[in-house]
Amino acid sequence: MPTPTVPATARPSAPTSALEMAEAFEDFMTAFEAFKETNDRRLADLERQRGSDPLTEEKLDRLNRSLDDQKRLIDGYLIKSQRPRLGFERGRTSVAGLEHKAAFDAYVRSGRDDGLHRLEEKALSVGSDPDGGYLVPDETETEIMRRLAEVSPIRAIADVRQVSSSVYKKPFSISGPAVGWVGETTDRTPTAAPTLDELSFPTMELYAMPAATATLLDDTAVNIDEWLAAEVETAFAEQEGSAFVAGDGNAKPRGFLDYDTIAESSWAWKKLGYVATGIDGAFPADTPSDILIDLVYTLKAGYRQNARWVMNRSTQGELRKLKDADDNYIWQPPATADAQAMLMNFPVVEAEDMPDIDSDTMAIAFGDFRRGYLIVDRLGVRVLRDPYSAKPYVLFYTTKRVGGGVQDFDAIKLLKFGES
Known part of the structure; x- marks a missing residue:
């Protein structure tokens, strides 16, 4: 356990x-x-x-x-x-939704599962899990996913899909069909077929186990749905953040730093291209901002429109010290409280699971993560109530299934702090 x-x-x-x-x-x-x-x-x-x-x-x-x-x-x-309070808007919630919420509330507070058992039998839900537990109401699941998008840095910028199966398979065109200009009466030669590849994204189980006291569960003034969403938020976000950056794909999503890397001049499909600083574990001593400009322009124009920098706090601290050739700081603070810091006019996303600047590390990523990285959420968040394992507390074994991986290998580029 x-x-x-x-x-x-x-x-x-x-x-x-x-x-x-x-x-x-x-x-x-x-x-x-x-x-x-x-x-x-x-x-x-x-x-x-x-x-x-x-x-x-x-x-x-x-x-x-x-x-x-x-x-x-x-x-x-x-x-x-x-963050709004979690609840049900009068006149906009179906009878089935209200019934599910009432049954789930009774299960969490007192362990009575007859209502939920009857609802899941009737629904034959695709989210059913043989390991036990019950699906949370749709509004609670939506709130959990919304909170994760707020606090999980990669989820906030990546492409997110919901699926009902355990594996999401996506065909991808590596090269399109041959095209060209022809005259009105000119012979048309047959065009070459596009080159397709299939990417597979299996979903893995992620769990959290918040604990509650009997006093909390007996307090009718406490919104149980909101409490559960708040409790699993941080645990899920921390685990997801680590996996989306550096996960090895073994019982977890595959992070973008786990893929093979190659110098941008020799870039190939299924590998991420990088630009080297030329100095082991550091920026170049002269005009260090130039290497960042090189990284920006390794990305094709179509990707640069929505590109972002991804790095950890330590790396961002080093970039704050750098100036361009005109003696201007290349890192700029957010213009307003709800904006992001900017680096060379591109937003900076702080992901603590990115490595520090060190010998041969890929400490900075730059790219269009909406096109480059895919997160797959299987429908359904489940809760299993356990009043026995940690008396006098009641544990709530909360699980969801999530996968992830790179879907466009040309959309993300890396900066390598090494000689080559």
């Missing part, structure tokens, strides 16, 4: 005022101005060949951490402010 998460109590989310968010954003911008001033001093010392002052470096690192902390605070405020 998997290890349960920490028991929970009711955690109603307090509404976040616009004033709090505005103050947090103002603090973020103040910290960024201080960061630029300190970094300018460091660069001036290096230009005078005096070396970098350790106190300046320490202050720069402290300001860098402060920027990260302030941005996380703003993101948290934003998610809470946009």
Whole structure:
């Protein structure tokens, strides 16, 4: 039996005022101005060949951490402010939906499953699972998936499909048919057939096990659907984030960094192309921003329109220090609290499962992830109530099936911190 998460109590989310968010954003911008001033001093010392002052470096690192902390605070405020209370709108919920919600509520609170058992027998749902448990109401499943899209960085930018089977197979055209211009009476030669490949995306089981006290379950003022969605949100998001970046495809989705890589000049289908910095574990000393420009233009124009940078917090901290040939910082803070930071006019997505800058690591990805990476969700989130394994707490073994992998190998490019 998997290890349960920490028991929970009711955690109603307090509404976040616009004033709090505005103050947090103002603090973020103040910290960024201080960061630029300190970094300018460091660069001036290096230009005078005096070396970098350790106190300046320490202050720069402290300001860098402060920027990260302030941005996380703003993101948290934003998610809470946009999160509606889970519920059923009067006049828009079917009788079957209300019946399912009432039966699910009775099962979670008291363990009575006769209502859910009868509903699933009647529905013969494609989401039924021989391992046991019951499907959550559709509104609860929708809320869980919506929350995941808010806090899971790759899910927020990838292509997401729902399927009813355990494997999603997608044919893909590697090369289209031959085409050309002809005159009205000119002979037409037969065109070549397109080259097709089939990509397969199996779905794997992901679980979370929130725990509740009897007091929480007996409290009728607590919205059980909302509580469950909030409890599994973080656990699912953390596991998904790791798998979508670096998962090996063994009982988990396959991350884009798990695929074979090849120098962009020799790019081939089913491999991700990369550009090397030319320096082992670092940016080039002279005009380091040029290598990022090279990476941008390895991507075809059709992909660049919706491209994004993906990197972790540490890498983003290093990029904040870089300037272009015109002495402008290439990393720009978000223009508003609900916007993203920009790097060379492309949004930056922070994914903590990306590797740090080190010898031969692929620490930065750039591309159109909506076209490049596919996430497959099998219909149905299931809950199995367990009042016995961790008395006096009640565990809720919550599962969903999800898969993922690269669907267009030309849509994502990598920056390798190595010589070649």
